[in-house]
Amino acid sequence: MKNYDKYRVGYFNPPMAEMEWPKKNHIEKAPRWCSVDLRDGNQALIVPMSLEEKLEFFQFLVFIGFKEIEVGFPAASETEYEFLRRLIEDDMIPDDVTVQVLTQSRKHIIDKTFESLKGAKRAVVHLYNSTSFAQRQQVFRASEEEIIQIAKDGAILMKEYAQKFPETQFQFEYSPESFTGTEMEFAKDICNEVIDIWQPTPDNKVIINLPATVEMSMPHVFANQIEYMCKHLHSRENVVVSLHPHNDRGTGVADAELGLLAGGDRIEGTLFGNGERTGNVDIVTLAMNMFTHGVDPELDFTNMPQAVEIYEKYTGMKVNPRQPYAGDLVFAAFSGSHQDAIAKGMKWREEMDPSRWTVPYLPIDPHDVGREYEGDVIRINSQSGKGGIAYIIERDYGYVIPKAMRAEVGYMMKDISDKRHEELSPAEIFTAFEEEYINDFTPIDITEAMFSHFSSTKSEEANSVGVRMRVVIDGEPFNLEAEGNGRLDAVSNALKKTQYHFDYKFITYSEHAIGSDSNSKAAAYVCIADKAGNQYWGIGTHADIILASVNALVSALNRMNKKIHFVK
Numbered sequence: 001m002k003n004y005d006k007y008r009v010g011y012f013n014p015p016m017a018e019m020e021w022p023k024k025n026h027i028e029k030a031p032r033w034c035s036v037d038l039r040d041g042n043q044a045l046i047v048p049m050s051l052e053e054k055l056e057f058f059q060f061l062v063f064i065g066f067k068e069i070e071v072g073f074p075a076a077s078e079t080e081y082e083f084l085r086r087l088i089e090d091d092m093i094p095d096d097v098t099v100q101v102l103t104q105s106r107k108h109i110i111d112k113t114f115e116s117l118k119g120a121k122r123a124v125v126h127l128y129n130s131t132s133f134a135q136r137q138q139v140f141r142a143s144e145e146e147i148i149q150i151a152k153d154g155a156i157l158m159k160e161y162a163q164k165f166p167e168t169q170f171q172f173e174y175s176p177e178s179f180t181g182t183e184m185e186f187a188k189d190i191c192n193e194v195i196d197i198w199q200p201t202p203d204n205k206v207i208i209n210l211p212a213t214v215e216m217s218m219p220h221v222f223a224n225q226i227e228y229m230c231k232h233l234h235s236r237e238n239v240v241v242s243l244h245p246h247n248d249r250g251t252g253v254a255d256a257e258l259g260l261l262a263g264g265d266r267i268e269g270t271l272f273g274n275g276e277r278t279g280n281v282d283i284v285t286l287a288m289n290m291f292t293h294g295v296d297p298e299l300d301f302t303n304m305p306q307a308v309e310i311y312e313k314y315t316g317m318k319v320n321p322r323q324p325y326a327g328d329l330v331f332a333a334f335s336g337s338h339q340d341a342i343a344k345g346m347k348w349r350e351e352m353d354p355s356r357w358t359v360p361y362l363p364i365d366p367h368d369v370g371r372e373y374e375g376d377v378i379r380i381n382s383q384s385g386k387g388g389i390a391y392i393i394e395r396d397y398g399y400v401i402p403k404a405m406r407a408e409v410g411y412m413m414k415d416i417s418d419k420r421h422e423e424l425s426p427a428e429i430f431t432a433f434e435e436e437y438i439n440d441f442t443p444i445d446i447t448e449a450m451f452s453h454f455s456s457t458k459s460e461e462a463n464s465v466g467v468r469m470r471v472v473i474d475g476e477p478f479n480l481e482a483e484g485n486g487r488l489d490a491v492s493n494a495l496k497k498t499q500y501h502f503d504y505k506f507i508t509y510s511e512h513a514i515g516s517d518s519n520s521k522a523a524a525y526v527c528i529a530d531k532a533g534n535q536y537w538g539i540g541t542h543a544d545i546i547l548a549s550v551n552a553l554v555s556a557l558n559r560m561n562k563k564i565h566f567v568k
Contacts, residue, residue: 070100129176210244339391
């Protein structure tokens with residue numbers, strides 16, 4: 001690519017030689033969450049939400065478990081002003097939920113912001129101004145002192161206005177916007193000036209929000225910046241350090257996770273990362289990442305399909321099929337080796353330790369987010385393998401395919417999918433399986449069979465089996481009798497008494513019940529080989545396991561006949 005040399009690093013490393021956060025291995029508890037779906041998320045939509053849509057979305061955010069929700073910029077939009085008034089006047093804000101509003105450091109904007117909050121029980125008022133080197137130089141053409149004064153003026157005004165509304169419990173928040181493009185010493189200084197004005201206490205902490213308004217650095221640099229700030233903020237024990245990562249480099253989640261390790265206490269983000277440009281940090285992914293490490297995220301995504309449905313309904317956006325934890329395909333395995341490992345892992349868990357989730361290739365149990373194994377986990381196309389296909393047939397239809405038969409069935413299904421150029425549903429898989437292998441009675445059909453066990457004078461076997469049976473071969477009926485050292489051997493000996501040349505040998509046999517109740521059918525699997533060594537499988541089902549085995553042999557013979565044509 002050309003033109004890469006016009007770009008330069010736009011972020012600033014903190015003046016610290018050694019950081020503590022790399023020594024930590026995982027996040028130990030959930031942060032304070034603040035949804036900005038109704039502000040950052042809404043302003044990024046092609047068609048912003050209507051008042052009624054915002055009300056409904058707010059209620060869903062409460063349902064998920066958000067305790068802090070930024071509801072908008074009430075001084076900048078009449079819809080957002082009316083939205084906030086509806087929430088307050090209709091008493092729609094639960095007692096344990098705090099609304100948050102955004103304001104610039106301008107007197108008339110701060111005035112209308114506090115007016116919009118009249119009657120609220122609790123509120124976070126979020127003050128911001130741009131601090132980055134690029135904005136100071138190019139947009140505002142202002143000195144550091146002038147930018148600091150903007151923040152100080154707003155902080156003083158907010159403190160004065162709050163005293164006019166004693167019925168509301170206010171918490172103040174300050175953001176040095178474009179923090180990641182700000183020199184760290186300057187970011188520290190401007191935040192401390194605001195902290196000193198607000199004078200936080202243990203009962204009324206100040207939120208210092210450090211936004212990656214534009215994601216500029218690799219995540220570890222962002223974490224270094226956060227640790228530096230945490231170690232140099234005044235009254236740190238009375239400050240909530242909040243992170244607001246965007247996703248311009250595609251590493252917003254990594255920024256947030258490393259930022260929490262570096263001392264962050266709070267996350268501002270959106271469902272599925274909706275936001276301007278490449279979006280805000282995705283709170284769903286962050287929360288579920290914690291969940292998979294055994295940490296309660298304190299947000300409820302047990303019905304992820306509902307979260308997707310509501311998000312898509314009110315934003316007009318689509319959740320990517322590969323979106324972590326929520327996309328349609330995130331639990332789908334098409335690869336044969338993956339399917340085999342998942343099937344074996346599910347079986348191991350069921351038999352050995354159902355209390356733990358360690359299934360290969362699945363970092364989370366689909367049930368934990370309201371998804372089902374059926375149709376979600378193992379899906380079949382031309383790339384699939386024998387293990388996954390066998391798993392679906394057993395899971396959905398109860399047939400435990402012998403290991404020696406699985407490769408043949410697998411290749412058959414892959415060939416069908418390849419020729420159709422489409423995925424096969426479980427029903428399509430079983431239909432093809434049934435038509436090919438189960439109870440094939442053409443042109444050979446044993447319609448009756450009675451067996452007797454006795455000691456034969458003609459055989460050295462202690463317990464021989466005799467059979468009297470009626471068979472129809474190519475439309476011609478035969479009544480036959482024979483003996484053998486087992487029921488299938490007896491049937492084979494009887495068939496050889498016809499004029500047809502049945503030349504085969506038995507390879508293997510297995511059987512099982514389909515289902516666990518007393519009325520369940522039996523399934524039998526027979527494999528035979530012709531004189532050239534070619535193998536043919538057949539499956540028989542019947543309420544009587546003996547007759548199921550006869551049906552399996554007949555099915556195998558009829559499959560053999562399609563190749564060697566011993567029935568003319």
